[in-house]
Amino acid sequence: MPTFTLTDSQQQALLAAARQARRNAYAPYSNYPVGAAVLDEMGHIHAGCNVENAAYPEGLCAEAAALSAMVLAGGRQARAVLVVGSGDGGRWITPCGGCRQKLREFGAPDLIVQSANELALGPRHTLAQLLPESFGPGHIKVR
Numbered sequence: 001m002p003t004f005t006l007t008d009s010q011q012q013a014l015l016a017a018a019r020q021a022r023r024n025a026y027a028p029y030s031n032y033p034v035g036a037a038v039l040d041e042m043g044h045i046h047a048g049c050n051v052e053n054a055a056y057p058e059g060l061c062a063e064a065a066a067l068s069a070m071v072l073a074g075g076r077q078a079r080a081v082l083v084v085g086s087g088d089g090g091r092w093i094t095p096c097g098g099c100r101q102k103l104r105e106f107g108a109p110d111l112i113v114q115s116a117n118e119l120a121l122g123p124r125h126t127l128a129q130l131l132p133e134s135f136g137p138g139h140i141k142v143r
């Protein structure tokens with residue numbers, strides 16, 4: 001049962017930030033620009049875009065960039081993340097496996113992961129749905 005409720009205005013702010021971030025994405029190799037926005041425990045929003053590299057594996061995902069911005073600003077808990085990708089809505093973006101683990105570091109099992117594109121909102125998942133039986137900080141007694 002989710003303990004955090006994302007308000008409509010928070011969702012709209014996340015959507016606007018992620019769409020704006022996507023416009024600055026650097027994705028000349030995949031032609032798949034992505035924008036992401038994270039809502040932290042203080043109600044602040046942090047955005048990021050994917051940044052690709054000629055050495056392909058060195059590319060950075062939008063979610064990783066948004067989390068980095070959150071940490072830089074002092075945020076330590078992600079309450080919701082909204083990811084904007086391309087597509088016709090038939091194949092909604094969801095975070096890659098590596099980003100699911102990165103979100104796990106700062107997100108509870110009920111972290112909201114909302115998909116979207118330029119036209120509409122897509123499905124909403126929790127982190128636990130996307131990364132079940134996950135390994136996290138508790139396993140190594142950091143928190």
Ligand code: THU
Pocket residue numbers: 027030032033034049050051052059060061062063083093094095096099
């Ligand atoms: N990408 C993201 O930034 N986030 C995702 O959730 C999925 C994929 C990026 C990585 C790469 O730059 C491009 O999208 C195509 O995979």
